[in-house]
Amino acid sequence: MISLWRSAVAASCPDELALRAYSSRLLGGDPSLVLHGGGNTSIKLGENGATVVYVKGTGSDLAQVEASSFTPLRLDGVTQVLVRPDMDNAAMMQALDACLARRPAPRPSIETLMHGGLPFRCVEHTHADAVLAAMNVDDIERVHAEVYGERAPLVPYHHSGHALACACMNAFNSHRRTRNTIGLILAFHGLVAFGDDVRSSYENMIELVTRAEDYLRARGAWDVFETAHAASPAASQSLAAMHDEINTVAGAPLVMQIGSDPQCLAFARRDDLADIAQQGPATPQHAVYTRRVPLMGRDVQTYAARYREYLDASLGKAASRLMDAAPRIVLDPDAGVIAFGTTAREATMALEMYQHDIAIITRASAHGRYRAAPAAAIALAEFEYGGYAAKQKINSK
Numbered sequence: 001m002i003s004l005w006r007s008a009v010a011a012s013c014p015d016e017l018a019l020r021a022y023s024s025r026l027l028g029g030d031p032s033l034v035l036h037g038g039g040n041t042s043i044k045l046g047e048n049g050a051t052v053v054y055v056k057g058t059g060s061d062l063a064q065v066e067a068s069s070f071t072p073l074r075l076d077g078v079t080q081v082l083v084r085p086d087m088d089n090a091a092m093m094q095a096l097d098a099c100l101a102r103r104p105a106p107r108p109s110i111e112t113l114m115h116g117g118l119p120f121r122c123v124e125h126t127h128a129d130a131v132l133a134a135m136n137v138d139d140i141e142r143v144h145a146e147v148y149g150e151r152a153p154l155v156p157y158h159h160s161g162h163a164l165a166c167a168c169m170n171a172f173n174s175h176r177r178t179r180n181t182i183g184l185i186l187a188f189h190g191l192v193a194f195g196d197d198v199r200s201s202y203e204n205m206i207e208l209v210t211r212a213e214d215y216l217r218a219r220g221a222w223d224v225f226e227t228a229h230a231a232s233p234a235a236s237q238s239l240a241a242m243h244d245e246i247n248t249v250a251g252a253p254l255v256m257q258i259g260s261d262p263q264c265l266a267f268a269r270r271d272d273l274a275d276i277a278q279q280g281p282a283t284p285q286h287a288v289y290t291r292r293v294p295l296m297g298r299d300v301q302t303y304a305a306r307y308r309e310y311l312d313a314s315l316g317k318a319a320s321r322l323m324d325a326a327p328r329i330v331l332d333p334d335a336g337v338i339a340f341g342t343t344a345r346e347a348t349m350a351l352e353m354y355q356h357d358i359a360i361i362t363r364a365s366a367h368g369r370y371r372a373a374p375a376a377a378i379a380l381a382e383f384e385y386g387g388y389a390a391k392q393k394i395n396s397k
């Protein structure tokens with residue numbers, strides 16, 4: 001991966017926050033790094049004798065981020081929230097609201113504490129496909145030691161928010177960090193890079209992604225995409241009955257999008273699909289649109305019953321009841337990948353995210369056994385980031 005930094009563009013930025021927004025757009029503009037609202041960046045600036053940490057707020061896309069998209073928070077307040085023991089994310093968000101340096105401001109990112117805690121001026125967080133393809137395997141520790149070691153210590157999987165920020169600080173403060181450390185690898189989630197100025201922080205992210213690309217290439221796990229025959233012309237016509245059944249389970253009409261490019265078809269025809277497609281998404285954020293696992297075949301009712309069991313077991317019945325159990329991705333050997341969403345945009349996002357998961361799973365399976373975050377952790381991400389409760393209320397009005 002090459003740096004897209006342009007000195008002339010950087011020099012035209014009126015201040016450091018604008019420069020921070022510029023390099024954030026460089027990350028956000030590459031779908032192999034972040035998709036649809038994923039990832040975030042920050043900068044710490046001195047203001048009136050105090051330090052304010054500007055973290056990209058919730059609701060904006062890194063690809064279009066501007067200076068006004070960053071939430072300004074008093075760093076001393078943020079670090080006080082970070083050291084509080086065992087905090088749930090609802091309490092964390094309430095405490096962070098009290099740290100706002102001024103209002104109005106975008107709602108703080110769920111990853112604010114991680115940005116505030118790491119002692120560098122700039123911090124970047126992405127879900128880079130290459131890093132997930134290299135690391136999302138059952139022997140992640142061995143691969144991590146080979147690719148990163150002390151350059152970017154490994155942080156075991158934790159749910160985003162207070163728990164992940166604490167785990168990052170533990171890894172950063174442990175003996176695994178040295179003066180050579182430029183980031184952290186977040187197991188089954190993504191990575192973090194940091195630096196003391198905007199350019200070096202951005203380019204540290206590029207270095208960490210490049211290491212993963214080089215590892216995959218060296219193991220013949222980069223150019224691995226097979227081509228498949230074209231989709232069967234009858235395939236899309238036979239989907240109507242399944243679409244009706246999915247609408248019934250979802251309790252609302254869903255929009256359908258079909259991905260029948262050679263990569264989708266080749267994946268949907270793999271012999272080992274029952275194993276590799278049932279592990280979970282490459283990063284938990286994808287599950288908000290793709291669900292944890294796809295439906296394979298046409299048996300919507302059995303899928304829904306099993307998905308309900310998984311939601312009940314992971315979240316408890318009260319939270320589970322706020323979500324439907326309909327699939328959002330169907331794998332079909334004749335049609336390819338069939339994606340569903342409550343709107344055309346959501347169906348397109350689900351398809352795009354699953355296409356990235358296909359690339360990641362295919363590459364990971366070429367050098368190891370693909371693995372994802374634990375099922376219960378994915379359920380929590382679906383529930384917490386998805387805003388399903390809010391959507392249900394809106395839909396029922």
Ligand SMILES: [Zn+2]
Nearest residue numbers: 039127189190
């Ligand atoms: Zn993330």
